Amino acid sequence: MQYSETADEFSAVGPEALTRQQVVDVARGRAEVRLTELAEQAVGSTRKHIAALAAAEQPTYGVSTGFGALAVRHIPADRRVALQHSFVRSHAAGAGAEVETEVVRALMALRLSTIATGHTGARPETAHALAALLNTGIVPVVHEYGSLGCSGDLAPLASVALALTGEGEVFDPAGRRRPAAEALAESGIEPVVLAEKEGLALTNGTDGMLGMLVLALRDLAELIDVADVTAAMSVEALLGTDRAFAADLQALRPHPGQASSAARMRALLADSEIVASHRGPDCTRVQDAYSMRCAPQVHGSLRDTLSHTETVADRELAAAIDNPVVLGDGRVESNGNFHGAPLAHVLDFLAVPLTDVASMAERRTDRMLDVARSHGLPAFLADDPGVDSGHMIAHYTQAGVVTELKRLAVPASVDSIPTSAMQEDHVSMGWSAARKLRRAVDGMTTVLAVELLTAARALDLRAPLRPAPATAAVRDLLRTRVEGPGPDRHMAPEVAAAEELIRSGDVRAACEPLSA
8 A cells, every 4th residue: 555645855843733635655655854953842842751750669550660560660770671672672562564665665654753741751862862763764573463442552553662772673774674773873863772761752652544545545535536437437437417517406405425425526517418319308217326415415424524534534643642641840750642442433434334334336337337337338348248257356356345345344442351460451553453444445456447447448438428528538548558458367366556646646547637
């Protein structure tokens, strides 16, 4: 899942919130990070409070005690470095496949952002080392499993913290998996010797699930526009009408996302000879099937869900997540801000309308392949039906993905499993919600790619009638990678080519000037 990005040269990281675009720039565009002067001051000032608490006789959680269910033990000063390193080593307990580079870079940038608020108690040199990892392109190996989305994304963030200390494994700037100590030495980064509080400061955040949410928001903003395009192409190819998308009809139900998708579909179908060919009094069809007529309503629901989720993401980007947290007056207080529920809920929420948009696309694809419902198109859009199968099995692939999306739409956040000797007796499963949403975004891309291939072929088969300028531009773009109608060809590369055109942003760009 790599959607194209053009990043700024660097992102300034200070006490104020990072923007979603900055996170994307660092995660995908490899923008460098720089701590601002205000961040340096905030981190340095807070560290003085931690140093004072470390020297005090009264124990402070996370500074001079054990962690979680072991917080009752006071740790003497000469064992606290060992405490921090033991914490990181034991918490870097992930398993499964390696998490994608863009996700790891996102969570690193977000942890640095929280440290820069001055509320974690980490030292300036630790913040600089984390920034150096990002800027040199070293990516710690983070595994798929290990976070329950409560007490933060512990195992994933601990893997990053472990790399900072020169232990564990990383991918070096050339993408080779190597021992962290070797990669740090080659890049001139001194391994960090963790001081009091820094084990928690580096691991106790929602950064993994938030990073994945920000990346999904970026991807889905692209995909919902593409869904409007493929839906318009299908409506046109199926001899549907654009009258149901009229502004005055849409205004009767004032959901902003619905209005946006309807306006886009009207613009995409403007000046279509195919649509105009059946507008007259001779047309006996009263109304189109729901998968055509109701596309703005379903697409609009995803748009409105995205808007709500952006609000949640922006609030979390402005948060300083740690436990305990250092307040401005120097107090160190335990709290529950690390609980991932607000993110887990919207991560699950996004998967539901995403699946519905994909399900509707599959229904339109099926209509184009069925002679009983396609209004004159050949069976399965085959060149010689019977000898050729056309798009029959491409639709099977699409249907299989839609079925998988329905499983991925089952929420993770309603689950919980108690851990840490019942100290952590309710967890968010936000990391799991984020992981399945990433798979769902990939699946939606495939579903739209198959609809794009099918609708473009159907539009070609409507010749000599010409499609709308906007949909024709998308069809012509596809034809630079995939041939037009003809005898059966190897279909898998064509699906992959359509996916790539969607991911690159080219599909959206091809029609944007004509559909604004």
